Amino acid sequence: MDNNTSHTAAASNGTTHSGLREYTVTVYTEDRIGITNRITIIFTRRHINITSLTTAQTEIPGVYKFIITVLAEREKLDKVIGQIEKLIEIHRAFVHDESEVVYQELALYKISTASLHNGNIEQLIRDNNARILTITSEYFVIEKTGHQQELIDMLQKLVPYGVIEYSKSGRVAIVKWSRRFHDHLKDLQRKEADNLKLVH
Amino acid sequence: MQQKDVLPMKTEVSEKRVVTTPATVQTMTGSEAVIRSLIAEGVDTIFGYPGGAIMPIYDALYDFQQEVHHILVRHEQGATHAAQGYARSSGEVGVVFATSGPGATNLVTGLADAYMDSTPMVCITGQVNAVLLGTDAFQETDVIGITMPITKWNIQVTRSEDIPGAIAKAFYIARNGRPGPVLVDITKNAQVGKLDFNYKKCEYIRSYHPVPELSEEAIKDAAALINQAQRPYILCGHGVLISGAEKELIALAEKANIPIASTLLGLSAVPVDHPLYVGYLGMHGNYGPNINTNECDVLIAVGMRFDDRITGEVSSYASQAKVIHIEIDAAEINKIIKADVPVHADAKTALQALLPHIAPTQHKEWLQTFKEADKQEYDKVKHRELYPEEGMLKMAEVVRIISEKTGGHAILVTDVGQHQMIASRYYQFKDPNTNITSGGMGTMGFALPAAMGAKMGAPEKEVVAVIGDGCFQMTLQELGTIYQSEIGVKIVILNNNFLGMVRQWQQLFFDKRYSSTEMINPDFVQIAKGFYVPGRKVTDRAEIAAAVEEMLTHKGAYLLEVVVEQEDNVFPMVPAGAPISHIRLE
Numbered sequence: 001m002d003n004n005t006s007h008t009a010a011a012s013n014g015t016t017h018s019g020l021r022e023y024t025v026t027v028y029t030e031d032r033i034g035i036t037n038r039i040t041i042i043f044t045r046r047h048i049n050i051t052s053l054t055t056a057q058t059e060i061p062g063v064y065k066f067i068i069t070v071l072a073e074r075e076k077l078d079k080v081i082g083q084i085e086k087l088i089e090i091h092r093a094f095v096h097d098e099s100e101v102v103y104q105e106l107a108l109y110k111i112s113t114a115s116l117h118n119g120n121i122e123q124l125i126r127d128n129n130a131r132i133l134t135i136t137s138e139y140f141v142i143e144k145t146g147h148q149q150e151l152i153d154m155l156q157k158l159v160p161y162g163v164i165e166y167s168k169s170g171r172v173a174i175v176k177w178s179r180r181f182h183d184h185l186k187d188l189q190r191k192e193a194d195n196l197k198l199v200h
Numbered sequence: 201m202q203q204k205d206v207l208p209m210k211t212e213v214s215e216k217r218v219v220t221t222p223a224t225v226q227t228m229t230g231s232e233a234v235i236r237s238l239i240a241e242g243v244d245t246i247f248g249y250p251g252g253a254i255m256p257i258y259d260a261l262y263d264f265q266q267e268v269h270h271i272l273v274r275h276e277q278g279a280t281h282a283a284q285g286y287a288r289s290s291g292e293v294g295v296v297f298a299t300s301g302p303g304a305t306n307l308v309t310g311l312a313d314a315y316m317d318s319t320p321m322v323c324i325t326g327q328v329n330a331v332l333l334g335t336d337a338f339q340e341t342d343v344i345g346i347t348m349p350i351t352k353w354n355i356q357v358t359r360s361e362d363i364p365g366a367i368a369k370a371f372y373i374a375r376n377g378r379p380g381p382v383l384v385d386i387t388k389n390a391q392v393g394k395l396d397f398n399y400k401k402c403e404y405i406r407s408y409h410p411v412p413e414l415s416e417e418a419i420k421d422a423a424a425l426i427n428q429a430q431r432p433y434i435l436c437g438h439g440v441l442i443s444g445a446e447k448e449l450i451a452l453a454e455k456a457n458i459p460i461a462s463t464l465l466g467l468s469a470v471p472v473d474h475p476l477y478v479g480y481l482g483m484h485g486n487y488g489p490n491i492n493t494n495e496c497d498v499l500i501a502v503g504m505r506f507d508d509r510i511t512g513e514v515s516s517y518a519s520q521a522k523v524i525h526i527e528i529d530a531a532e533i534n535k536i537i538k539a540d541v542p543v544h545a546d547a548k549t550a551l552q553a554l555l556p557h558i559a560p561t562q563h564k565e566w567l568q569t570f571k572e573a574d575k576q577e578y579d580k581v582k583h584r585e586l587y588p589e590e591g592m593l594k595m596a597e598v599v600r601i602i603s604e605k606t607g608g609h610a611i612l613v614t615d616v617g618q619h620q621m622i623a624s625r626y627y628q629f630k631d632p633n634t635n636i637t638s639g640g641m642g643t644m645g646f647a648l649p650a651a652m653g654a655k656m657g658a659p660e661k662e663v664v665a666v667i668g669d670g671c672f673q674m675t676l677q678e679l680g681t682i683y684q685s686e687i688g689v690k691i692v693i694l695n696n697n698f699l700g701m702v703r704q705w706q707q708l709f710f711d712k713r714y715s716s717t718e719m720i721n722p723d724f725v726q727i728a729k730g731f732y733v734p735g736r737k738v739t740d741r742a743e744i745a746a747a748v749e750e751m752l753t754h755k756g757a758y759l760l761e762v763v764v765e766q767e768d769n770v771f772p773m774v775p776a777g778a779p780i781s782h783i784r785l786e
């Protein structure tokens with residue numbers, strides 16, 4: 001993952017100077033060692049750069065959702081989706097453009113406690129809908145959620161106060177039309193339960 | 201399953217063998233569970249090579265010599281190709297055993313080959329003890345990581361109790377949908393640990409749906425296109441053979457008088473002498489079938505994937521035609537060529553559904569164009585290839601004679617290069633699944649071990665391997681296996697003292713700069729003799745027919761070396777990356 005590009009690559013219309021666009025890919029998987037490897041290998045093979053990757057269990061036990069942001073051409077990406085869906089432990093994979101997802105990222109900023117007295121950092125935190133998570137005698141940690149650009153803007157604003165450390169998560173996204181797929185998964189679950197009843 | 205009684209066991213059978221798979225739960229070691237699981241899947245032949253990390257499994261195998269026939273190959277790559285040949289001739293899953301580290305890495309070429317050519321195979325590898333995983337222990341290799349992109353599925357088993365489930369899943373995945381190779385890596389502790397064995401075949405995986413639901417609408421759309429077509433054209437791929445759709449394909453072609461051309465791996469699905477069969481596609485395919493791809497109005501691609509050796513330059517490939525693509529692997533649809541009517545289905549199911557909707561039609565003029573192209577090809581190429589009267593022997597005439605003497609009924613196993621293209625062009629295939637070659641990977645060294653496996657998978661069939669002098673030297677040690685296991689394959693080496701196909705390219709595209717393609721060869725007949733395989737060398741046209749006859753009548757394995765013209769070229773030819781309409785006859 002080459003993160004150098006991710007801060008600047010996606011211009012406001014979502015297209016980069018190289019004609020690539022930012023897309024959110026969601027992949028529903030079984031819980032299985034090595035699945036991340038299996039998925040990312042497919043991007044690597046087609047020379048598509050992953051700019052962020054988030055994964056966690058969904059509301060359905062044993063089913064995981066990967067949220068991957070990439071800079072790519074749509075056509076190429078659609079073929080990647082086909083290869084991903086071919087993997088045995090993958091339920092489904094989707095590509096979404098900006099308009100199809102509601103998404104957020106989360107950033108943590110570690111700032112020196114001494115700088116609390118430097119100008120009005122409290123005001124800055126309030127104005128930017130951020131919050132303080134913890135304060136020690138040496139440093140305090142600010143949390144902010146938002147789109148990538150907002151998080152980077154906040155970072156710029158904090159620089160004068162002395163940022164000791166900065167961490168940002170990958171994207172967490174909800175797909176606007178994803179219901180159908182979740183219904184499908186629930187169906188599967190019901191069927192499986194019925195199957196089990198038949199067996200026992 | 202065919203009878204394997206032609207292959208006597210040389211090893212003594214041990215006393216304490218247990219015959220049947222227990223119906224009830226029984227406590228046993230992981231290793232015994234491996235063997236019993238395989239037996240439960242109907243496995244009776246395994247190709248393999250032992251070593252430290254798989255010794256417990258080999259030890260368990262010792263008790264099952266009546267049920268399972270283990271073929272000790274001479275190199276693990278040979279085991280994979282043998283398993284491929286076995287799978288392709290028998291329709292069963294090919295099974296391979298190998299030890300960890302170097303044993304497992306030697307499987308890589310065969311796995312990649314089987315993956316490309318959709319061949320069902322289950323490889324079981326031994327692995328170091330689970331506690332040593334990730335420590336660079338002796339002979340520890342990350343086989344799971346290495347084989348991830350070249351297997352349909354793989355799994356590492358670290359606990360005895362997971363063995364039956366993993367093997368059941370492996371067979372289900374290898375066999376169903378688009379078949380492919382699967383690898384199960386089993387740590388040593390799992391092999392020696394105990395479990396309660398109770399085998400259940402896998403019939404369902406919640407995230408995997410190998411049988412697509414057939415869209416009636418797609419079938420109707422496809423039928424409408426075919427019924428309106430003036431110049432419809434069927435391309436038959438390997439998927440036709442895999443799904444056993446040969447009869448349905450021919451029925452479709454006959455009902456609407458549609459010409460059928462075949463890809464390299466689709467060869468043998470349609471008998472070569474069928475009146476609607478027009479020949480073979482691709483870089484060294486026939487003239488008419490290639491040219492007419494850019495003339496047809498409806499292209500019906502069945503179980504094929506538009507490999508670049510078929511399409512040449514993609515942008516001009518069949519751009520005038522409406523494309524119907526019948527394909528079981530969704531990822532292949534629209535990958536290379538956009539389908540106007542995608543039919544995501546098993547070929548047999550799709551063709552069965554399609555047939556009743558097809559209106560009987562004639563396409564006389566269209567069919568005539570193939571005949572004319574074939575005449576051109578015959579006059580310019582085929583005649584002088586098949587019936588030369590002077591000069592050195594030619595590969596094509598040797599293949600013609602083999603074809604005549606076997607009646608086109610033998611299983612033809614080819615290696616990779618000029619001889620492969622020539623054999624594929626000129627062998628007169630009569631029966632399905634009689635063409636075994638490395639199509640997608642083009643793996644040199646494939647033929648000898650694959651022929652061995654093919655003979656074991658179909659012992660009643662004559663198996664003839666046609667191999668280049670270069671290819672033979674990649675896996676010739678399997679002559680040892682052929683002798684030890686008494687496998688009656690016929691081996692024909694077409695010796696041109698060159699890496700011929702590369703030399704042809706050097707001649708045509710690199711100014712005849714023959715960089716590292718000339719071969720100083722050993723005495724092949726003498727080598728065969730060293731492995732106790734009889735043989736004969738022929739250089740003279742007058743001797744060849746009798747020599748082929750002698751080879752075929754010989755009981756057991758036989759090697760025939762034929763010295764052929766050194767700087768012969770395979771034509772027609774589509775230069776790599778050129779549009780297929782630029783096919784050259786000379």
Ligand SMILES: Cc1ncc(C[n+]2csc(CCOP(=O)(O)OP(=O)(O)O)c2C)c(N)n1
Pocket residue numbers: 615616617618619620642643644645667668669670671672694696698699700701702
């Ligand atoms: C393992 C491997 N290495 C290299 C190649 C490249 N290659 C393709 S055909 C060929 C020449 C084959 O020579 P030979 O076996 O003598 O057959 P011929 O072409 O002369 O019939 C080579 C080197 C390959 N396909 N596979």
